[in-house]
Amino acid sequence: MKLLEQLCEIHAPSGNEQNMTKFMLGYINQHKNTWKQPPKVLHGNAFQDCILLVFGTPRSAIFAHMDSVGFTVRYGRQLVKIGGPDIANGYRLVGEDAQGRIECSLVYNEAEEQLQYINEREIDRGTELVFKCDFRETDETVQSCYLDNRLGVWSALQVAETLEHGIIAFSCWEEHGGGSVSFLSRYIYEQYGVTQGLISDITWVTEGVQAGRGVAISLRDSLIPRRAYVQRIIRIAQESGIPFQLEVEGAGGSDAKELQRSHYPWDWCFVGAPEDNVHTPDEIVHKRDIESMVALYKVLMQKL
Amino acid sequence: MKLLEQLCEIHAPSGNEQNMTKFMLGYINQHKNTWKQPPKVLHGNAFQDCILLVFGTPRSAIFAHMDSVGFTVRYGRQLVKIGGPDIANGYRLVGEDAQGRIECSLVYNEAEEQLQYINEREIDRGTELVFKCDFRETDETVQSCYLDNRLGVWSALQVAETLEHGIIAFSCWEEHGGGSVSFLSRYIYEQYGVTQGLISDITWVTEGVQAGRGVAISLRDSLIPRRAYVQRIIRIAQESGIPFQLEVEGAGGSDAKELQRSHYPWDWCFVGAPEDNVHTPDEIVHKRDIESMVALYKVLMQKL
Amino acid sequence: MKLLEQLCEIHAPSGNEQNMTKFMLGYINQHKNTWKQPPKVLHGNAFQDCILLVFGTPRSAIFAHMDSVGFTVRYGRQLVKIGGPDIANGYRLVGEDAQGRIECSLVYNEAEEQLQYINEREIDRGTELVFKCDFRETDETVQSCYLDNRLGVWSALQVAETLEHGIIAFSCWEEHGGGSVSFLSRYIYEQYGVTQGLISDITWVTEGVQAGRGVAISLRDSLIPRRAYVQRIIRIAQESGIPFQLEVEGAGGSDAKELQRSHYPWDWCFVGAPEDNVHTPDEIVHKRDIESMVALYKVLMQKL
Numbered sequence: 001m002k003l004l005e006q007l008c009e010i011h012a013p014s015g016n017e018q019n020m021t022k023f024m025l026g027y028i029n030q031h032k033n034t035w036k037q038p039p040k041v042l043h044g045n046a047f048q049d050c051i052l053l054v055f056g057t058p059r060s061a062i063f064a065h066m067d068s069v070g071f072t073v074r075y076g077r078q079l080v081k082i083g084g085p086d087i088a089n090g091y092r093l094v095g096e097d098a099q100g101r102i103e104c105s106l107v108y109n110e111a112e113e114q115l116q117y118i119n120e121r122e123i124d125r126g127t128e129l130v131f132k133c134d135f136r137e138t139d140e141t142v143q144s145c146y147l148d149n150r151l152g153v154w155s156a157l158q159v160a161e162t163l164e165h166g167i168i169a170f171s172c173w174e175e176h177g178g179g180s181v182s183f184l185s186r187y188i189y190e191q192y193g194v195t196q197g198l199i200s201d202i203t204w205v206t207e208g209v210q211a212g213r214g215v216a217i218s219l220r221d222s223l224i225p226r227r228a229y230v231q232r233i234i235r236i237a238q239e240s241g242i243p244f245q246l247e248v249e250g251a252g253g254s255d256a257k258e259l260q261r262s263h264y265p266w267d268w269c270f271v272g273a274p275e276d277n278v279h280t281p282d283e284i285v286h287k288r289d290i291e292s293m294v295a296l297y298k299v300l301m302q303k304l
Numbered sequence: 305m306k307l308l309e310q311l312c313e314i315h316a317p318s319g320n321e322q323n324m325t326k327f328m329l330g331y332i333n334q335h336k337n338t339w340k341q342p343p344k345v346l347h348g349n350a351f352q353d354c355i356l357l358v359f360g361t362p363r364s365a366i367f368a369h370m371d372s373v374g375f376t377v378r379y380g381r382q383l384v385k386i387g388g389p390d391i392a393n394g395y396r397l398v399g400e401d402a403q404g405r406i407e408c409s410l411v412y413n414e415a416e417e418q419l420q421y422i423n424e425r426e427i428d429r430g431t432e433l434v435f436k437c438d439f440r441e442t443d444e445t446v447q448s449c450y451l452d453n454r455l456g457v458w459s460a461l462q463v464a465e466t467l468e469h470g471i472i473a474f475s476c477w478e479e480h481g482g483g484s485v486s487f488l489s490r491y492i493y494e495q496y497g498v499t500q501g502l503i504s505d506i507t508w509v510t511e512g513v514q515a516g517r518g519v520a521i522s523l524r525d526s527l528i529p530r531r532a533y534v535q536r537i538i539r540i541a542q543e544s545g546i547p548f549q550l551e552v553e554g555a556g557g558s559d560a561k562e563l564q565r566s567h568y569p570w571d572w573c574f575v576g577a578p579e580d581n582v583h584t585p586d587e588i589v590h591k592r593d594i595e596s597m598v599a600l601y602k603v604l605m606q607k608l
Numbered sequence: 609m610k611l612l613e614q615l616c617e618i619h620a621p622s623g624n625e626q627n628m629t630k631f632m633l634g635y636i637n638q639h640k641n642t643w644k645q646p647p648k649v650l651h652g653n654a655f656q657d658c659i660l661l662v663f664g665t666p667r668s669a670i671f672a673h674m675d676s677v678g679f680t681v682r683y684g685r686q687l688v689k690i691g692g693p694d695i696a697n698g699y700r701l702v703g704e705d706a707q708g709r710i711e712c713s714l715v716y717n718e719a720e721e722q723l724q725y726i727n728e729r730e731i732d733r734g735t736e737l738v739f740k741c742d743f744r745e746t747d748e749t750v751q752s753c754y755l756d757n758r759l760g761v762w763s764a765l766q767v768a769e770t771l772e773h774g775i776i777a778f779s780c781w782e783e784h785g786g787g788s789v790s791f792l793s794r795y796i797y798e799q800y801g802v803t804q805g806l807i808s809d810i811t812w813v814t815e816g817v818q819a820g821r822g823v824a825i826s827l828r829d830s831l832i833p834r835r836a837y838v839q840r841i842i843r844i845a846q847e848s849g850i851p852f853q854l855e856v857e858g859a860g861g862s863d864a865k866e867l868q869r870s871h872y873p874w875d876w877c878f879v880g881a882p883e884d885n886v887h888t889p890d891e892i893v894h895k896r897d898i899e900s901m902v903a904l905y906k907v908l909m910q911k912l
Binding site: 499510511512523524526527528529530531532550552553554564565566567568569571 | 790
């Protein structure tokens with residue numbers, strides 16, 4: 001899980017995914033020739049900070065977002081959220097401004113409802129701070145900030161190794177309003193006619209979806225995917241023998257929002273391992289759920 | 305109103321409109337040759353569960369959504385809303401899971417803020433439940449669940465009988481976040497250059513819009529249509545002599561949201577009969593308002 | 609500032625921008641031949657009430673919205689908001705209905721949470737009312753309703769005088785849900801391949817952005833623009849020597865929302881003077897900030 005640890009340590013809050021893009025392009029170019037089917041790698045201005053991998057003759061596309069939640073320095077010592085990070089006094093935050101590297105602490109002033117940082121010096125206006133990575137691994141679990149969604153990215157990279165036909169899209173801004181899947185979905189539709197989407201992202205451990213019981217297939221979150229498509233996915237999962245759990249939520253969202261609202265007739269389904277301690281520095285995922293996530297994606301990309 | 309009753313009884317909550325699609329295709333194929341101008345019927349994968357009827361050389365398009373509000377079974381006996389159904393203890397709900405047909409009751413536990421069902425057995429996770437249909441008709445009114453929007457669909461089918469030039473789009477997901485008018489509006493624009501939209505849907509009886517006084521033409525809801533377009537529609541309505549009422553609201557929405565946000569320059573106007581007991585099993589509409597709705601649509605599709 | 613005063617007096621609430629469109633087309637056609645590079649002027653049905661000016665070979669586009677906040681007359685004496693106008697008893701409102709010109713007063717009934725007007729006669733349902741313009745100018749400031757965004761429009765018209773390559777888009781509906789930048793951004797992308805956007809709009813005086821200290825460049829509001837693009841803009845601003853301030857907010861939005869969610873890979877940055885008394889009849893802006901706004905736009909349109 002060395003690669004996962006490297007991914008979790010990269011500074012890439014929504015809107016500033018450049019470091020992830022660089023790392024990913026380095027990794028992909030270094031490894032793609034060892035993959036079963038080396039993909040076409042699309043990136044650059046027309047894709048902003050996103051990356052598309054196109055394998056063979058694609059019928060389906062995986063979307064894995066590269067960005068994370070975090071904080072923007074406002075005025076004085078104030079912080080503004082990027083996405084929906086958990087808030088607790090003492091969380092360690094890291095970043096960099098014109099004066100150099102920063103490591104500081106988060107404070108929440110409940111009376112004034114103000115998020116602030118504590119640091120020996122003032123930090124430049126607009127600087128982004130993210131959770132400091134403390135990567136922990138046991139026989140059964142991995143734990144770190146940003147498993148959501150570096151684990152979804154990592155899983156997609158495992159799938160890439162043997163993928164013959166399909167697209168993997170590494171997207172931006174998912175944690176903060178979206179904005180890249182919109183143009184990626186148009187490009188994919190126009191160039192390849194693909195409308196079958198899979199969202200490679202991390203969900204929540206709840207009373208109905210438990211750690212260690214397998215990857216979650218979501219029947220709905222705040223949005224509802226087309227039933228006919230999700231039923232096909234469930235049938236494939238049942239036939240595969242891979243452990244999985246059905247999720248039903250009334251809240252939450254993902255890159256799928258942009259597929260649902262697209263001018264192109266995309267279907268989508270969220271398929272991802274559940275984590276506990278969501279959006280904290282201590283996100284934790286069971287290794288069995290990671291295994292079934294990678295395994296199920298391999299089958300789905302063949303059978304869909 | 306036998307057709308309306310049949311439509312109200314069909315299980316088609318947002319995201320799972322397949323039954324409506326099948327019924328509608330059956331009805332359309334059975335009747336279209338008796339219509340003044342048999343339309344081109346577009347459906348299938350590229351349209352998901354939607355249907356487009358294209359008559360002659362279209363200048364305007366009617367959008368009528370086929371889906372309804374309802375509930376999804378979560379974990380244990382919990383329910384999650386599909387769209388915004390009204391909630392009251394004892395509402396009868398129906399559906400089907402792997403173990404067979406279901407008829408059960410809704411309960412709202414106020415203390416725990418939990419929606420639940422009461423049924424002799426546990427229902428499969430992810431099963432959709434909808435209101436049980438109790439269709440009632442008097443000389444003056446029709447009453448049932450899901451007049452919103454089976455009546456808008458029914459009205460469009462009446463208009464279809466004599467329509468010479470125009471498009472009728474039967475859409476999905478309107479009650480829960482939308483998602484189909486986006487791709488329908490692109491397709492219609494690209495293939496036919498049409499940008500004049502009419503929303504065939506049901507609105508609310510209020511202090512300003514009363515039952516029996518005629519179809520409502522909406523000047524705004526949560527969104528504001530382009531004034532110049534709505535004024536043309538009002539002028540046509542005035543000249544027609546058909547009774548109508550002007551509606552002005554600050555809330556509510558429809559398939560028009562997706563036209564408003566479209567990448568194509570669509571105009572839109574909501575034109576529909578008002579109902580009382582919105583989103584309950586007892587939605588009620590005055591027959592005079594249904595008559596004026598059908599009559600006004602016929603004129604608008606000729607004059608716009 | 610005679611032109612700015614004329615712009616502030618025009619009745620053009622969101623959805624009914626026709627008067628602005630007419631005035632602007634008159635102004636542009638009268639003056640464009642005195643400009644360094646007379647632009648192509650695009651308008652008419654395919655652009656709804658929007659106007660596009662295309663200069664030379666464009667690389668970037670300025671978006672300036674022409675609409676304003678206001679009120680719609682509902683039933684009886686009730687008012688519904690258009691966008692987010694400030695509310696205070698006694699604000700003077702103007703409009704026109706079938707019975708003639710209207711000047712009336714705003715009342716807010718706190719107990720009933722109802723917005724109403726006081727007028728000698730009842731006003732036609734659906735009539736739009738806007739703040740009455742009281743334009744005030746000192747050596748240092750301008751003050752009026754609707755500086756947001758008639759000043760953004762005015763600034764773009766100053767930039768037009770010397771612009772050689774670029775697009776200026778005058779948009780609609782910004783104050784109330786948006787809806788025009790979506791189709792403008794598609795058209796611009798498809799016809800000219802442009803994806804660099806600048807939002808010419810007015811922001812807020814806050815503890816971090818003060819009147820008289822220069823135009824604001826926003827690092828974020830409720831949405832976060834792509835960091836790499838904003839950094840290029842800041843570097844150009846730094847090299848120009850023009851005074852500017854960096855803004856960081858967690859709320860607010862602009863026409864940029866539609867660029868962010870576009871099916872085309874648009875970058876965007878909000879660049880605009882700050883005002884105090886936002887969305888009141890007394891919006892006030894420092895003239896030094898207006899000067900630096902126009903100056904910075906001229907440089908950005910050359911260097912981006």
